[in-house]
Amino acid sequence: MTEALNSSIRDKLATLKAAYLATPYPSNELRKQQLKKLSSAIIENKSRLVDAAKADFSMRSDYDSLVADIIPTISHIKYLSKHLDSWMKPHSRSAGWQFLPSKVWIEYVPKGVIGVIAPWNYPIQLALVPLATAIAAGNKVMLKLSELTPTINQVIKEVLEPLEGNCVVIEGDAYVASEFSQQAFDHLFFTGSTHIGKQVYAAAAKNLVPVTLELGGKSPMVVLDDANQDKAILDIIHAKTMNAGQICVAPDYVLVTESIFDEFIEKLKNKVRESSHSKGHTGIVNQHHAHRLMSLISDAQGQGTEVYSSKPLESSTAKEFGIHIIIEPSLKARVMQEEVFGPIVTVLKVQDLEHAKRVVQSLGTPLACYLYTNSEKSEAVLRRSLQAGSLCINDMLLHVAVVDLPFGGLGSSGMGQYHAKEGFIALSHGKSIFKSSDKIWRSQLFDRYSHIIKHVLTWLYLR
Template identity: 55%
Template sequence: MKTEHDSALEQLLFRLKAAYLEQPYTSCALRVEKLVALKSAIANHRTELVSAAQSDFSHRAELDTVMADMVPTVNHIGHISRNLKKWMKPDKRSPGIEFLPSQTYIEYVPKGVVGIIAPWNYPIQLSLVPLATAIAAGNKVMLKLSEYTPNVNKVIRSILACLSEDCVVVEGDGQIGIRFSELPFDHVFFTGSTHVGRKVYQACAKNLVPVTLELGGKSPVIVLNDVNIDKVVLDLAFAKRMNCGQICVAPDYVLVHQAVYEQFVHKLKEHLKRPNKYESSTGLLTDDHKSRLAAMLQQAESKGLEVWHSKPLETATADDFGVHLVFDPPSGLQVMQEEVFGPILNIFKVTDLEHAQSIIRSTETPLACYLYTENKCAQNDIKYRLACGSLSINDMLLHVAVADLPFGGVGSSGFGQYHSIEGFKTFSHGKGVFISSAHAWRSKMFDKYSHIIGKVLTWLYLK
């Protein structure tokens, strides 16, 4: 039975589809003009965005909003603007000698109206980067923002006033999200958990709507015996404190070679004991999220596992939760069954690279894998043999901010990519075009000599 919300969503979609059909293909200049306006609007609202993010989270460091949310967004938009003309050019293909002198190429055309469902952890970047990419591909956009970030959403609405003819914003809870994903869009782009991603995929399947799923998963860190331990410790501490570990590519568990295991654990604990120098840090989103993470740690302790706390769990708050280490948790525990999505780090001792890979393969396919080693054979082994959305060697998290590098998962961590030209192609239809002469010489030849042509083709290809 349809509700008022259903009717309102359908009307918004109908309005966008009608607007798209009035001008289904726009020039590169017009698209870039829209991107420039969007980038400028973000910069003009930077103070409001920082303040809004601080209000939506229990506490959020200005550095998190500026460095990890706003800067990547404007950087990606700038990269798209600079390269769009090149991406829009037809991709020439060879017709083969059989079809000369015909011409063949791929023309990248808009899909139509794209539905984007954004998460709460980076509400600026993870809503506006896919939106900008879809606009660059010539589409209209219906954007569903997270109900957990109402203050940021209000600022985003103001920012998107510059794109009022191309985009409408929807807010609401999970039920609205399900209704949203059931609409007959021309493409749906979802960022969020694997659990919700499955529901979105099922809803889109009813209308045969193509989907891009940017999910999470348990991203591992492999630490081999030739590493600079101090660098690994600094990178891990930074990654688990940034946005309080609420990042889809945050390290979830660490696989440490036995030769450096004791040294690694000692240095990591010592570093985490120190006052956090990371710009006053960010808190967890809500007390409910804090309770979920605390339950993970309590379950691990109840099973007799070694659990280390940088801050006593009984005094931890959503605003100041600390960083917590769980040692060698079995696969059945909640801390290994779910993506942590917070400042908890699982640590395993491994004998070699193969041992580390066997543990990774026993979990769902990760969105990112972090490998610390100078050994080229080990690097190649992970590159070619381990399934993961992306691989970062001797660094952590930064690959997501590279504007010219595609981003996306594989298997349980999602499918489809965006960022750079891969994003442009995600939101475009690559229309194959075949052009022949208007003269009828080939048609007449087929009509008169088809039996001979058949014999020649058989001799050429099937002998």
């Protein structure tokens, strides 16, 4: 079975590579036609995608499927189509006086076949935006969908039928994903956990396949003395109820300065209590992941940490999990060592911004950092000194939906970026072009006077 599976994936990859070699540089019009077909198919099947998400998740709201999954996908595809012509134009560079009259420029050409491994939390956007970016860059795509979203996968396969010959869909469990990541793609794009990302990176290295790793980690939220606490708390609740907090950039923990800590905790508890009556929410994807979240909470409680819950832990299910506040756990607690990926809010007390920075840096490089303050000095400190994939000031999550901003992590939260022009560049090869005339005079100079040229250049550059 192992060899049969590997052979099947290899055969499909070979078919895509042959198709790429037959048309190694599709025109901008052809690429835009493909993007249009994809966009139209998504819109035509939007109701089916929403219903499929409800079937795959324990419970999923229409809001999360439409506003946070389908609409951002369409928005990115439109952005790609709008800017494709300018991105594909040759980018002029300077050859310098030494190489006159030669001309130099860069052309962004397709890499070939891009492998995309998509996660389950936003199964539409996180599969189709990388795919659309790869298509815009002129590539073929092999797409591995999550085994946790089988109903959505069937709709996505139908959505992609108009792109037959340009992409192939692979389904299967972690074993299939492992085999997939070992293939000789021209680029491998992975979205998922840091733990699995390391395995994907190691597998790709065997074939020297370049990778984009969009990972997670522990994204912090820092609330300083002068912050608008009410806004900060509303944003926390929004982040932990949207998709039930199953978002790679949702805040994993909140660092609050000690002078406002007690007030902040009371306000947060009150808002969590109010939010427990809301309807039309998204649940944890399945009971297995619900049990994982319960174990994080139980571990903190077992260490004597206070936990405030909108719903008792013993009655929590995947469909009805509630929001849980863990107050000042040990940094060694599991909830502070593992990515939460759910509606758990961990709150810790810090002395000041420098103390907050030390805590953040001790827990790895975050995919996103959220700072709530009215101090431009504090903003500047984090902008210039904190390693993070992105920084949001007085807001949360929305930066991911800005089509003209690149998105990606750093260090333990990933490598490489996509969205915006950076995504097109990441999935293209910037080919350097150096062009000279066919006149022989410069070659004759090198042939006859190289000893003089050596002295002149030494005098100019090595004095």
